Amino acid sequence: DLPFAENYRIKMVEPIYRSTRKEREEWIKQADYNLFNLPSEHVFIDLLTDSGTGAMSDRQWGALMTGDESYAGSSSYFNLKKQVKEIFGFDHFLPVHQGRAAENVLFSVLVKKGDVVPGNSHFDTTKGHIEFRKAKAIDCSVDEAFDTNGNHPFKGNIDLEKLSQVLESYPHEQVPMIIVTLTCNSSGGQPVSLANLREVRQLADRYEIPVIFDSARFAENAWFIQNREPGYQNKTIREIVREMYELADGMTMSSKKDGIVNIGGILAMRHEDWFQQASVYNIMYEGFNTYGGMAGRDMNALAVGLDEVTSADYLENRIRQVHYLGNQLINMGIPVQNPLGGHAVFVDAKRFLTHVPKEQFIAQTLAIELYLEAGVRGVEVGTLLADRDPVTKENRYPKLEFLRLAIPRRTYTNNHMDVVAAGLKNIFDRRESITSGFQITQEAPIMRHFTVKLKPQ
Numbered sequence: 073d074l075p076f077a078e079n080y081r082i083k084m085v086e087p088i089y090r091s092t093r094k095e096r097e098e099w100i101k102q103a104d105y106n107l108f109n110l111p112s113e114h115v116f117i118d119l120l121t122d123s124g125t126g127a128m129s130d131r132q133w134g135a136l137m138t139g140d141e142s143y144a145g146s147s148s149y150f151n152l153k154k155q156v157k158e159i160f161g162f163d164h165f166l167p168v169h170q171g172r173a174a175e176n177v178l179f180s181v182l183v184k185k186g187d188v189v190p191g192n193s194h195f196d197t198t199k200g201h202i203e204f205r206k207a208k209a210i211d212c213s214v215d216e217a218f219d220t221n222g223n224h225p226f227k228g229n230i231d232l233e234k235l236s237q238v239l240e241s242y243p244h245e246q247v248p249m250i251i252v253t254l255t256c257n258s259s260g261g262q263p264v265s266l267a268n269l270r271e272v273r274q275l276a277d278r279y280e281i282p283v284i285f286d287s288a289r290f291a292e293n294a295w296f297i298q299n300r301e302p303g304y305q306n307k308t309i310r311e312i313v314r315e316m317y318e319l320a321d322g323m324t325m326s327s328k329k330d331g332i333v334n335i336g337g338i339l340a341m342r343h344e345d346w347f348q349q350a351s352v353y354n355i356m357y358e359g360f361n362t363y364g365g366m367a368g369r370d371m372n373a374l375a376v377g378l379d380e381v382t383s384a385d386y387l388e389n390r391i392r393q394v395h396y397l398g399n400q401l402i403n404m405g406i407p408v409q410n411p412l413g414g415h416a417v418f419v420d421a422k423r424f425l426t427h428v429p430k431e432q433f434i435a436q437t438l439a440i441e442l443y444l445e446a447g448v449r450g451v452e453v454g455t456l457l458a459d460r461d462p463v464t465k466e467n468r469y470p471k472l473e474f475l476r477l478a479i480p481r482r483t484y485t486n487n488h489m490d491v492v493a494a495g496l497k498n499i500f501d502r503r504e505s506i507t508s509g510f511q512i513t514q515e516a517p518i519m520r521h522f523t524v525k526l527k528p529q
């Protein structure tokens with residue numbers, strides 16, 4: 073057997089700078105120990121996010137050149153609309169500038185003060201848009217999602233008991249929708265099974281509640297179904313995606329992930345009346361309904377990206393690279409969320425830095441250590457991200473503190489992954505000596521992690 077290799081070659085390269093530890097010590101201080109504040113030139117390997125950071129294909133770059141920039145009725149819009157219908161099956165489509173914009177437009181129609189929105193660990197912008205409307209996001213993730221040791225194949229699944237409880241406890245009018253995030257980013261890029269989606273749909277039907285899929289990484293989710301769920305091995309990714317979306321009333325999507333484009337988003341739905349109302353908000357917030365904040369060329373590139381991302385070959389390359397990094401860490405004894413997810417490796421910071429108190433931001437401390445050690449920028453998915461409770465204003469300490477290493481699509485080589493693993497190994501070897509973290513000197517009232525300022529404890 074021959075070894076596995078990528079099914080693409082590289083046509084254009086972008087230099088990146090390998091800095092010294094001394095330089096990084098100065099830079100991170102200037103950035104107030106917030107990795108979002110670092111200029112990208114100060115980062116060697118950027119695993120902050122897989123959002124908008126992928127490399128487009130030659131076909132996508134070709135599609136850019138034929139984008140139609142007409143304000144109304146752009147042919148690029150119709151290309152994308154056709155692709156959305158073909159892949160997801162929705163008749164009604166609105167382009168938006170990114171995922172949170174789709175949330176903003178849809179929630180403007182559906183969510184009101186006092187509502188509750190159950191789901192599987194809502195992403196922070198999703199939760200932000202719910203809480204901003206004085207409604208509440210209720211996490212109904214399966215308990216297995218919070219045990220990084222367990223090997224449950226679908227840790228993104230919704231716990232049907234928890235969901236029933238919510239649907240039983242609140243009047244129908246107060247539950248505008250159930251949101252299922254595919255894959256579930258917050259719990260580690262963990263997939264949701266088709267069996268679970270079907271059961272959620274049945275429950276939703278019983279209570280007459282719509283189901284929305286947050287679709288940022290829908291294709292990666294379909295790949296896990298194909299590889300892990302009995303009965304799907306011989307179905308194509310496209311067939312699996314169609315089967316998934318038959319169970320939804322609508323979708324929001326950040327196309328910066330599985331759209332493999334740098335900016336853009338999708339809002340699509342089954343119901344004409346939602347579409348009419350959403351169109352008004354889209355025009356107000358995003359732009360006219362045939363562009364919604366996207367350039368024509370970007371809609372064209374997205375139409376091609378959706379085609380490429382739903383290929384099993386593409387997905388195998390993609391997820392193999394994430395697992396290439398993850399398996400190295402596992403072999404080094406470094407605690408990570410198991411099984412490995414689709415877009416990122418989530419390092420279990422609580423089990424890694426056992427001597428740092430939770431009040432001092434464990435995962436952020438590890439993120440800073442890794443930057444100093446190897447010039448690698450990951451991101452905290454922990455107490456900073458969890459924000460304060462909107463009512464009590466107390467810090468919310470999540471069950472898990474992760475350092476997320478998100479892998480951009482088609483961007484880095486496995487040599488880069490080797491550097492990341494070696495950097496973490498060095499820290500792991502001296503983890504006992506890391507006993508203190510950071511304290512906040514300045515923070516915003518909502519989504520504080522983007523702009524928070526810190527200093528060493």
Ligand code: F0G
Nearest residue numbers: 121123170171172195197257286288326
């Ligand atoms: N939903 C999920 C599951 C996401 O992961 C994101 C973004 C969004 C919605 C919002 O989309 O950024 O286009 O407005 N996640 C990025 C990340 C930022 O780094 O995981 P957006």
